[in-house]
Amino acid sequence: MSERLAANRFELDEEESHIHVDQALCRSTGTGAALVAVCPAGVYSERDGEILVDYAACLECGTCRAVAAPGALTWHYPRGGFGVTFREG
Ligand code: SF4
Helix, strand or coil: CHHHHHCCEEECCCCCCCEEECHHHHHHHCHHHHHHHHCCCCCEEEECCEEEECHHHCCCCCHHHHHCCCCCEEECCCCCCCEEECCCC
């Protein structure tokens, strides 16, 4: 898996994250733990009760959107020209 992920190209938007979490809702709904568990790219991690978001690694698969409680996660595609470009091989 890591070899395949390394074949992708990421254009990082350093001015704007396309992912935001509501820490309180992540805690109260269990969304935080779900995000950490399901993201194939390891974008989410937990430290001292806070959900950290490494949006630069996002594969734009949408899985996190399927497991998040309403309002706990705000996710949109990166601005034009930014984000992941998939490569084969
Ligand atoms: S869209 Fe996919 S890769 Fe990106 S943060 Fe959500 S689960 Fe992770």
